[in-house]
Amino acid sequence: MAKLVLFLTLLSFAICMAATSPTDFIKASCKATRYPELCVECLSGYAGVIQRDERRLAHSALSVSLARASSAAAFATKLTKVRGIKPREYQAAKDCIENMGDSVDRLSQSVRELGHTGRAVGRDFLWHMSNVQTWVSAALTDESTCLDGFAGHLMDGKCEGCHQAQDHQRCSGH
Secondary structure, X not given: OHHHHHHHHXXXXXXXXHHOOHHHHXXXXXXXXXXXXXXXXXXXXXXXXHOOOHHHHHHHHHHHHHHHHHHHHHHHHHXXXXXXXXXXXXXXXXXXXXXXXXXXXXXXXXXXXXXXXXXXXXHHHHHHHHHHHHHHHXXXXXXXXXXXXXXXXXXXXXXXXXHHHHXXXXXXXX
8 A cells, every 4th residue: 555655646746747847847946046037037938948957947047147247247338438427437337347247257157167067976066066156156246246336325326227237137038
């Protein structure tokens, strides 16, 4: 009887997993993130590649993040060329370009490092994943530091184009 219950449990699990679409897998995985809706929005277009594979999900997430960071750096570069930009705004944009460049570098390292996890086991795997986590965390700090430069009383918390920058970074497939 115990074998039958175990068999039925395993069969139910297998049927449940087979019924789960790649998009459902992405939605479930994104629930653990800080911005689950944005995560789903960014990764749903890659559902065919990701399927239900955690490594492909992680690689896709890093690749999308890398592309968005590169795009944000390019946008910050355009901000420095806006006619009539104030010196404080110009400096904030220049600092942002540097921060986003660092973010791009760290995300690039993370993508490469994640590639090493496929061959790694045990402590080696954990070491590579620790590197990825560290670099992604640093990339997030860089992004946050970039935005901090546009805040505060010196700019009255306003920045022409900042809302456009946030919209530009959204993953709408552009």
